[in-house]
Amino acid sequence: xxxxxxxxxxxxxxxxRNGDYxxxxxxxxxxxxxxxxxxxxxxxxxxxxxxxxxxxxxxxxLVTPTSDLGKILAxxxxxxxxxxxxxxxxxxxxxxxxxxxxxxxxQQRIIVFAGSPVKYDKKVLEMIGKKLKKNNVALDIxxxxxxxDGKPEKLEALLGAVNSNDSSHIVHxxxxxxxLSDVLISTPIFxxxxxxxxxxxxxxxxxxxxxxxxxxxxxxxxxxxxxxxALRVSMEEERARQEAAAKKAAEEAAKQEKGGEQSSSQDAxxxxxxxASTSEVDKRNDLMDDENALLQQxxxxxxxxxxxxxxxxxxxxxxxxxxxxxxxxxxQLSVQDSTKDAxxxxxxxKLLADQTFVSSILASLPGVDPNDPSVKxxxxxxxxxxEQKKEEDKAPDQEDK
Amino acid sequence: xxxTESISVIQRSQVDLLDFVDWTGVECLNQSSxxxxxxxxxxxxxxxxxxxxxxxxDEQLLIYIPFTQVIKLYAIVIKGPEEExxxxxxxxxxxxxxxxxxxxxFPPSDTAIxxxxxxKGKPIVLKYVKFQSVRSxxxxxxxxLKKIEEH
Numbered sequence: 001x002x003x004x005x006x007x008x009x010x011x012x013x014x015x016x017r018n019g020d021y022x023x024x025x026x027x028x029x030x031x032x033x034x035x036x037x038x039x040x041x042x043x044x045x046x047x048x049x050x051x052x053x054x055x056x057x058x059x060x061x062l063v064t065p066t067s068d069l070g071k072i073l074a075x076x077x078x079x080x081x082x083x084x085x086x087x088x089x090x091x092x093x094x095x096x097x098x099x100x101x102x103x104x105x106x107q108q109r110i111i112v113f114a115g116s117p118v119k120y121d122k123k124v125l126e127m128i129g130k131k132l133k134k135n136n137v138a139l140d141i142x143x144x145x146x147x148x149d150g151k152p153e154k155l156e157a158l159l160g161a162v163n164s165n166d167s168s169h170i171v172h173x174x175x176x177x178x179x180l181s182d183v184l185i186s187t188p189i190f191x192x193x194x195x196x197x198x199x200x201x202x203x204x205x206x207x208x209x210x211x212x213x214x215x216x217x218x219x220x221x222x223x224x225x226x227x228x229x230a231l232r233v234s235m236e237e238e239r240a241r242q243e244a245a246a247k248k249a250a251e252e253a254a255k256q257e258k259g260g261e262q263s264s265s266q267d268a269x270x271x272x273x274x275x276a277s278t279s280e281v282d283k284r285n286d287l288m289d290d291e292n293a294l295l296q297q298x299x300x301x302x303x304x305x306x307x308x309x310x311x312x313x314x315x316x317x318x319x320x321x322x323x324x325x326x327x328x329x330x331x332q333l334s335v336q337d338s339t340k341d342a343x344x345x346x347x348x349x350k351l352l353a354d355q356t357f358v359s360s361i362l363a364s365l366p367g368v369d370p371n372d373p374s375v376k377x378x379x380x381x382x383x384x385x386x387e388q389k390k391e392e393d394k395a396p397d398q399e400d401k
Numbered sequence: 402x403x404x405t406e407s408i409s410v411i412q413r414s415q416v417d418l419l420d421f422v423d424w425t426g427v428e429c430l431n432q433s434s435x436x437x438x439x440x441x442x443x444x445x446x447x448x449x450x451x452x453x454x455x456x457x458x459d460e461q462l463l464i465y466i467p468f469t470q471v472i473k474l475y476a477i478v479i480k481g482p483e484e485e486x487x488x489x490x491x492x493x494x495x496x497x498x499x500x501x502x503x504x505x506x507f508p509p510s511d512t513a514i515x516x517x518x519x520x521k522g523k524p525i526v527l528k529y530v531k532f533q534s535v536r537s538x539x540x541x542x543x544x545x546l547k548k549i550e551e552h
Binding site: 099104130133134135136164165 | 430431434457459461497498500501502
């Protein structure tokens, strides 16, 4: 978040017609410039950026340092290619433009795109570099395009003369199918000396890397903070609700632990549905898998409403059969008292009767081993109970009548 | 010790202007990063003989010191080694954000040629009439500046 005024020196010489960068050197350069402007203005709203061209009829300042991104992008339109690049003059004019910046508190920085051959010799460049250093101006050099003998050395010498405290950088970009902007994103020119990474640059890098966002919920908090906040809040609400349901599940789990009942079979189907819908949301949660299953069971039950009430009671009854006889009697009575959907029960019984289905459900339950003999006994006994329940339900119906 | 000597030279009504320096605006162009202006100016640092202000690329330094209120500047003490200390110092008042190119644009309020005595701590008395209402002072000088005390 360094407060900075930047002047970008564009090379619009004849050498920029070449197509070794996709689509042409000039277009690649323009894209990179747009990206840099965006990154600078995003990292600090008070940053200003200006643009000048080094070739053509002469060095021409297109826009003086401004924080208005639209103005900068507009001036990139309709630029003509021609002439020869004048590196020394370009840098000097950039320095002058920076000197007359409005906010004197901004750090001064020049970014040079050196695409054509450099006709000045090392000595001249070193003197320019020294002058920049003396006036506390940082310099970033993008060496691309024409690869001439001695060009990298000259530019390195210039950088050496300017550099103080690693605030200046040079990047050599050879021709490649990758866009110039993509290569630049990962360089210190964008990341700003490693401190205060621009969220823009990081997001752009992530997008370039193929849509894998490093941020939660796939939304960049910098790009859309309200959406990110809303997502985060809803996630926490969901989590809180799940925790409340988990407490309920813990109580039920103690009873459900011993075997599959009608509710669990229902839960399994519900679980699958829930898992599909919440998988995206839960993807980055650190819930354990078995916790998840428990919670989802609880969710299913809480969502299922009245019908789960029946199944709960049935479950209680099945457990009661293996456990407390008195409790079983009491539960039976309570079931008799409430009018239930007989058809529902029979459906559930049928499901339960299907041994294979139930055993597959059991297998998916955490902490239940279907091959465990006690579980097998339970299954057998449950089948009997389901038949008993049918008879019992018929009995109370008759009694009610 | 040298500090008290210089104090004895000044008249009673004068104070060390260190308290009136606006530290947020203090700048120095062409200083080397390891030997910065703070070494020369700040209380505690400037008494330390080991710390000094050094120039970087060439022998010119541009020091900009703003004050928190309008002051009258009487004298400056600059200490440095004989060989590497400053020789010619130009003073500009109330000019914000000068660069090395501006230095020749307007005449300085005062110019001082430093003798070895000055470098040992003798205060440089300035043309008092030119420094009557000073908001900021810029000095440009040669390398090896050691200590600055203003009165």
